[in-house]
Amino acid sequence: xxxxxxxxxxxxxxxxxxxxLNAINQNQLSGDGxxxxxxxxxxxxxxxxxxxxxxxxxxxxxxxxxxxxDISPGDxxxxxxxxxxxxxxxxxxxxxxxxxxxxxxxxxxxxETKIEEAISSRTKAIIPVHYAGVACEMxxxxxxxxxxxxxxxxxxxxxxxxxxxxxxxxxHGDFGCLSFHATKNIVAGEGxxxxxxxxxxxxxxxxxxxxxxxxxxxxxxxxxKYTWKTVGSSYLPSEITSAFLASQxxxxxxxxxxxxxxxDFFYEETKTFEEKGLLRRPRIPSECKHNAHIFYVxxxxxxxxxxxxxxxxxxxxxxxxxxxxxxxxxxxxxFGRASGVLSKTVFAANNIIRLPLWPGMTYSETxxxxxxxxxxxxxxxxxxxxx
Numbered sequence: 184x185x186x187x188x189x190x191x192x193x194x195x196x197x198x199x200x201x202x203x204l205n206a207i208n209q210n211q212l213s214g215d216g217x218x219x220x221x222x223x224x225x226x227x228x229x230x231x232x233x234x235x236x237x238x239x240x241x242x243x244x245x246x247x248x249x250x251x252x253d254i255s256p257g258d259x260x261x262x263x264x265x266x267x268x269x270x271x272x273x274x275x276x277x278x279x280x281x282x283x284x285x286x287x288x289x290x291x292x293x294x295e296t297k298i299e300e301a302i303s304s305r306t307k308a309i310i311p312v313h314y315a316g317v318a319c320e321m322x323x324x325x326x327x328x329x330x331x332x333x334x335x336x337x338x339x340x341x342x343x344x345x346x347x348x349x350x351x352x353x354x355h356g357d358f359g360c361l362s363f364h365a366t367k368n369i370v371a372g373e374g375x376x377x378x379x380x381x382x383x384x385x386x387x388x389x390x391x392x393x394x395x396x397x398x399x400x401x402x403x404x405x406x407x408k409y410t411w412k413t414v415g416s417s418y419l420p421s422e423i424t425s426a427f428l429a430s431q432x433x434x435x436x437x438x439x440x441x442x443x444x445x446x447d448f449f450y451e452e453t454k455t456f457e458e459k460g461l462l463r464r465p466r467i468p469s470e471c472k473h474n475a476h477i478f479y480v481x482x483x484x485x486x487x488x489x490x491x492x493x494x495x496x497x498x499x500x501x502x503x504x505x506x507x508x509x510x511x512x513x514x515x516x517x518f519g520r521a522s523g524v525l526s527k528t529v530f531a532a533n534n535i536i537r538l539p540l541w542p543g544m545t546y547s548e549t550x551x552x553x554x555x556x557x558x559x560x561x562x563x564x565x566x567x568x569x570x
Contacts (some may be wrong), residue, residue: 188551190501193365193436194542204365206426215399215480218425225432226361226376229344230351235426236392241340241362241375242462243418245273247391248358248377250414251384252308252334254279261301262310262338263293264510264528265321269339270312271509271519279307281519283510288527289313289466291535295323301522302327306332311356316368316476317467318347321355327522328356331374336360337378343369344439345474351379363428368442369435371428428499441542444473445549449478449538452553461486461560462536479505480556482534486563491536494559500552503537 206218219237224435226235254260256278262270263285271281284297293315298309309328311319328335335356339345342352343361353359363374379388389399395415400406418426431438456462462480467473482488488504495502509515510527538552 186499188500188539188548190503190537190539191366192541192543193370194441196430196434196438197214197542198433199427202426202430202529203423204300206422209422211422214425215393215402215419216422216425218422218429219420221429222425222432223376225429225435225452226378228407229432230354230378232351232354232378232380233273234382234385234388236377236379236388237420237428238377238392238418239420239424240269240270240373241338241360241364242273243392243416244360244375244377245269245336245338246276246416246522247388247418249273249277249279250391251358251379251388252336253307254307257305257479258307259303259305260308260310261298261306262514263312263314264508264525265291265506265531266312266338266509267316267340267506268509268512268514269340270310271515273412274308274310275514275518280305281509281515282306282475283508283515283519283521283525284316284526285523285525285527286531288469288531289319290319290468291531292317293317293324294527295320295327298324298327299522302331306331308336310336310338311339312340313342313345313352314477315465315479316341316343316345316352316474317465318342318345318352318473320468321347325355334358336556340364341367341377341476343367343474344435345476346472348470349472354380357381363431368438368469368474369428369431371420371431371442374424379425387413392418403427413551438542439474445540445542445544446475446478446486448549453556456557456560459563471522477537478540479535479537481531482536482563484530484534485567486534486560487566488534488536490566491556491559491563495555498551498555498558500555501539502556504532505535505537508532
């Protein structure tokens with residue numbers, strides 16, 4: 184067999200090792216040093232914002248946002264079921280109840296028309312998740328939240344350099360959370376960031392990140408000693424992590440452009456499959472600019488998704504499904520509840536296929552992915568006809 188094509192391969196700029204060595208030579212391995220500041224400055228520049236804090240994961244950023252939003256036991260938070268467990272865990276840790284809402288069939292994002300019926304007297308926050316780096320309908324979500332005095336916390340884990348109506352994802356709500364995990368577009372191995380809209384919340388966020396202390400102010404020379412001020416945890420990444428991330432962020436637009444070229448190729452090459460009724464391609468609303476984080480297709484209900492995946496693997500291509508709906512997961516049943524029937528969530532979870540996509544894929548590799556998908560779809564169609 185020719186070389187196997189994995190779902191993801193982290194892209195390296197070639198400058199990571201040099202910057203990591205620089206961090207080591209500066210004798211500051213713990214965080215909040217020069218590279219931490221550089222990363223935050225780069226994020227602020229790209230997103231056109233004033234305040235961001237690098238964290239050791241997007242999960243940590245979500246947990247920080249739950250603390251900053253004063254989420255307390257018994258509060259309810261509205262979110263899609265079609266997301267990663269971290270979206271819910273961050274609020275369950277505060278004693279809150281996730282209320283799972285169905286998604287839109289076009290973008291697989293939180294269905295904004297289902298939010299109001301999910302709101303109760305205990306609703307404290309709405310958590311839109313920007314799936315595949317494509318924005319939720321943020322104007323409507325923020326309008327609903329404003330009328331009800333509810334916080335909006337964006338899970339923009341997949342949204343670095345994506346926009347909604349020209350404004351960066353993560354900057355629309357009260358707080359935004361980014362991911363730099365190895366599976367994302369811009370990587371640090373493990374890493375994230377929290378975006379804080381209210382400047383009055385910034386120092387509190389900084390203390391939460393530093394175990395509840397004002398150590399960051401001490402490091403800047405603003406105070407002569409530091410002490411425990413508030414609830415917090417260890418959410419700060421090391422300077423080694425930040426040095427690695429700095430290299431990635433400095434090349435963020437180049438990395439995104441490389442991904443877009445591959446995404447566009449896949450979109451064009453899967454057009455005939457959609458015309459035959461075998462699948463549905465991604466939908467990108469006109470007000471959204473995405474970052475090519477994921478290229479997925481949603482199979483027709485008469486095709487066996489596992490059959491297609493196994494055939495593609497046989498042809499040397501690793502395609503994959505995605506989330507198991509949280510409202511059907513053991514922890515989701517224990518800690519949360521569903522609002523209404525989540526039929527679109529279940530359909531997407533059962534029929535989605537993600538194709539391999541990373542910067543540096545050759546034309547030969549992308550062509551092999553499409554060829555494998557084509558062969559697998561034909562075999563699945565024949566199998567469905569025979570059965």
